[in-house]
Amino acid sequence: MFVANRMTKNPTVVTPDTGIDTAARLMKKGRFRRLPVVEDGKLVGFLNDKDIMRVSPSPATTLSRYEVTTLLSKLKVADIMQKNVISVGEDATIEEAALLMYKEKIGGLPVVSNVGAVVGVITETDIFKTFVDVMALEQGRTRLTIDVEDRIGVVADIAGIFAGKGYSIDSLVTCRQPTGRYEIIVRTDLTDDAEIDALAKALGDKGYNVIHTAKIG
Secondary structure (H helix, E strand, C coil), rough: EEHHHHCCEEECCEEECCHHHHHHHHHHHCCCCCEEEECCCEEEEEEHHHHHHHCCCCCCCCCHHHHHHHHHHEHHHHCEEEEECCEEECCEEEHHHHHHHHHHCCCEEEEEECCCCCEEEHHHHHHHHHHHHHCCCHCCCEEEEEEEECCCCCCHHHHHHHHHHHHCCCCEEEEEECCCCEEEEEEEECCCCCHHHHHHHHHHHHEEEEEEEEECH
């Protein structure tokens, strides 16, 4: 899954000489928290709502609304934007974008094409939505967590047990545990309790312990 398929495309952008008051209005109207800053078609900065809040008067200010507006109108995006911009390519994977955002402790990234043009924005919300879609959380599925050892062929064995019972696997994720073992999280469209119990028993008979089951969605 690639960033290009999950990002917000054709985002609203501003230039370095855009007024802060104008940028703030754009963000409020569009209900977004970030604006790429472009100049001559290239990404030169990134502006978020925290940058604007940092230069805005405190709510306890004695300034009038007109004075606040006048103050902000004198500031330009170039005065407060983030200049050392961390971006991601549109051909990057969602995993790469998520890891970059996690390491840099940021909630969103501008997305650029191979010629440096801004083509989108990817945010933490897009990452969360991707996780929800990958795990089929909205579709009403049964979730089984299986404790397994780290050895070759485990996933194939488990898939074979499902196939042997005539059940499909909607999604499968492996999570390494501190002990070195793995938890394999499988989602299937099974809903009948008796069938779920029978599947858990079949897995257990092959040495795969189902440590948790839940119906989600």
